[in-house]
Amino acid sequence: MTTTTHYHYSDETLFISLLCLSFLSFILIHRRRARRHGLPPGSQGIPFVGETLQLISAYKTENPEPFIDERVGRYGPVFTTHVFGEPTVFSTDPDVNRLILHGEGKLVDVSYPGSISNLLGKHSLLLMKGSLHKRMHSLTMSFSNPSILKDHLLFDIDRLVRRNLRSWSDRVLLMEEAKKITFELAMKQLMSLDPSEWTERVRKEYVLVIEGFFTVPLPLFSTTYRRAIQARTKVAEALSLVVRERRKEVEVSSAGREEEKDKKKKKKKNDMLAALLAGDEGFSDEQIVDFLVALLVAGYETTSTSMTLAVKFLTDTPLALAQLREEHDQIRAKKKEGEALEWSDYKSMPFTQCVVNETLRVANIIGGVFRRAITDIPVKGYVIPKGWKVFASFRAVHMDQDHFKDARTFNPWRWQVNYIIRAASPGNVYTPFGGGGRLCPGYELARVELSVFLHHLVTRFSWEPAEEDKLVFFPTTRTQKQYPINVRRRDQDQAA
Secondary structure: OOOOOOOOOOHHHHHHHHHHHHHHHHHHHHHHHHHHHOOOOEOOOEOOOEOHHHHHHHHOOOOOHHHHHHHHHHHOOEEEEEEOOEEEEEEOOHHHHHHHHOOEOOOEEEOOOHHHHHHHOOOOOOOOOHHHHHHHHHHHHHOOOHHHHHHHHHHHHHHHHHHHHOOOOEEEEHHHHHHHHHHHHHHHHHHOOOOOHHHHHHHHHHHHHHHOOOOOOOOOOOHHHHHHHHHHHHHHHHHHHHHHHHHHHHHHHHOOOHHHHHHHHHOOOOOHHHHHHHOOOOOOHHHHHHHHHHHHHHHHHHHHHHHHHHHHHHHOOHHHHHHHHHHHHHHHHOOOOOOOOOHHHHOOOHHHHHHHHHHHHHHOOOOEEEEEEOOOEEEOOEEEOOOOEEEEEHHHHHOOOOOOOOOOOOOHHHHOOOOOOOOOOHHHHOOOOOOHHHOOOOHHHHHHHHHHHHHHHHHHEEEEEOOOOOEEOOOOOEEOOOOEEEEEEHHHHHHO
């Protein structure tokens, strides 16, 4: 009589077996592809997830460097990984980064996670390509060039900064206050809108939109992304009302009605929205709204973070704060009470510019950029295959001891004339605003905003941290508690 033995496998055992097989297949396929393409060395992590969790975990701390440091130490400055659902080549090499930044349309195309693309809109400047991007990038830069800043924007920047600081007393959430300032400036520059309850409601929706940038772009699986999409809809509806109203004004002005025409002349606005409505491209309302949504994010989030972190770094570096305050006290001593800053004042802030440079280097508000290879790209003896994602890491270069002595220390004096960057091409190692055809069009505007903010802050207030706060870099660079500070007017200190 033959005895048959039956083996019973639990669901858990079967699942683990399948997972092991999938993992083994994943490793074998990756190794085969690596040999075939001459890929840079690296690890693809676990199937499907890759090394995304390790990256996010690192960037949610004050010290995300080990994620890259460990891989650079093991594989070199260009390595492969698997993040946000795709195999990706990371570059921490300034020469490779420059190749990527300047190779758009020839070697790479712009490519961002689906969550960012969906929330900014398909017509945003971030996602534009080719000749249209060049035209719109040039238009955007024309609204923040030195001439415009000197003749128009500096006055608005000074006025809005003073207006917001006037209400400060006792405990202040610095990042929240900085965001109010930069959002109001962006609304004024783009659409000539002054601060109001309406603009503040729109700003609060923007906060939710930005929170969804690095989430899984599936509303069913991500509450944060679902909330961000809903907020984006509200923002688009609010901006659409402004666009439609301004379009009516343009149509009335063009209709030849002299009486109405005279009225509109008195109210003529010289802002980004006016340029978009008057352009030859014939943009739809949806296209204009997408364009404005992205510009508001760019002008609002990054600059407000720079303001907050400049104050944090200065607070932690008392000698730098004392030198900065001395520079601005000298400027203020030459002016009447309440008198606005002029362009000549801005140009007489040499140490302030050192502080701005160092804040942007250490904070790394823009940590790097994603691109997609549109052809096989030979780099450093390897090949980045066509179709692969590429991440050019600015942060890794800014924090590299080979390029900046004591790179992880805030040291504004390094930017004084007697400091020399230890690199063959300094332009390659300091890229806080990106580079190439996608150089941030508002880079000079951001510097002016930060300088004016620091001027009024240090000449009006003394402060101290209200509680300990930490810096984190995911989903965006920020402090965990919005950097609460206790402020005191300096005239009160002098009276005491």
